[in-house]
Amino acid sequence: MTNKKRDKKKGANICSRCGSRGAVFQRLGLNLCRRCFREVASEMGFKKYR
Numbered sequence: 001m002t003n004k005k006r007d008k009k010k011g012a013n014i015c016s017r018c019g020s021r022g023a024v025f026q027r028l029g030l031n032l033c034r035r036c037f038r039e040v041a042s043e044m045g046f047k048k049y050r
């Protein structure tokens, strides 16, 4: 059976910073996981997200 269905999915979200594909957000045109997004957001001045 096809167990590896999501092998190379087109919409696979991979963090462009650390390469992890967990909870990756596509915000500000960036693919960042929640961890990296926090760092980048704080760098950019987005203290809205925590």
Ligand SMILES: [Zn+2]
Residues within 6 Å of the ligand: 015, 016, 017, 018, 019, 020, 032, 033, 034, 035, 036, 037
């Ligand atoms: Zn990351």
